Amino acid sequence: MACDTVIDGFCGAGGNAIQLAMTCHHVIAIDIDPVKIELAKNNAAVYGVEDRIDFIVGDFMKLAPSLKADAVFLSPPWGGPEYLRKDVYSLSNMTPPGREIFEVACEISDSIAMFLPRNVDAEEVISLAVPGAQVEIEQNFLIEESKLLQLTLEI
Numbered sequence: 001m002a003c004d005t006v007i008d009g010f011c012g013a014g015g016n017a018i019q020l021a022m023t024c025h026h027v028i029a030i031d032i033d034p035v036k037i038e039l040a041k042n043n044a045a046v047y048g049v050e051d052r053i054d055f056i057v058g059d060f061m062k063l064a065p066s067l068k069a070d071a072v073f074l075s076p077p078w079g080g081p082e083y084l085r086k087d088v089y090s091l092s093n094m095t096p097p098g099r100e101i102f103e104v105a106c107e108i109s110d111s112i113a114m115f116l117p118r119n120v121d122a123e124e125v126i127s128l129a130v131p132g133a134q135v136e137i138e139q140n141f142l143i144e145e146s147k148l149l150q151l152t153l154e155i
Contacts, residue, residue, distance in 0.1 A: 002023040006026075007108060009072060010077065011030060011036070013036055014036075017044065021049035061100070064105070072112045073114075074112065076096075078116075079094065088120075090124060091121070
């Protein structure tokens with residue numbers, strides 16, 4: 001994902017924000033946990049991209065109405081390892097629900113990328129897109145086992 005400004009709505013310890021800072025001019029990294037934000041700041045300094053990232057302690061869902069960006073990257077909490085016990089993971093299992101997170105992100109940008117569990121319901125994810133939108137689903141494998149799913153929507 002290359003752009004001028006991208007928002008990482010659930011940055012955690014900053015791994016994705018750091019990677020985004022390597023291709024985007026400006027990253028707004030948000031997490032509700034101040035300890036994770038401190039870890040993310042340290043990690044960004046280690047990788048030499050701290051000057052391209054603004055870190056915000058806060059709730060993405062509450063901050064979103066005041067945010068503007070070219071793109072939004074979302075890796076919301078999946079609810080811990082419980083997702084592995086489900087044959088099919090529904091976006092409604094997230095807190096807040098994945099559909100709500102996506103709808104809030106749509107108010108910021110038409111370009112949204114989501115990092116989701118490998119067992120997510122692909123039909124449910126595709127249903128997020130408006131008719132005529134471009135949806136790309138990428139699944140990564142490690143030794144013949146699916147490890148993750150990434151969704152990119154251009155609406």
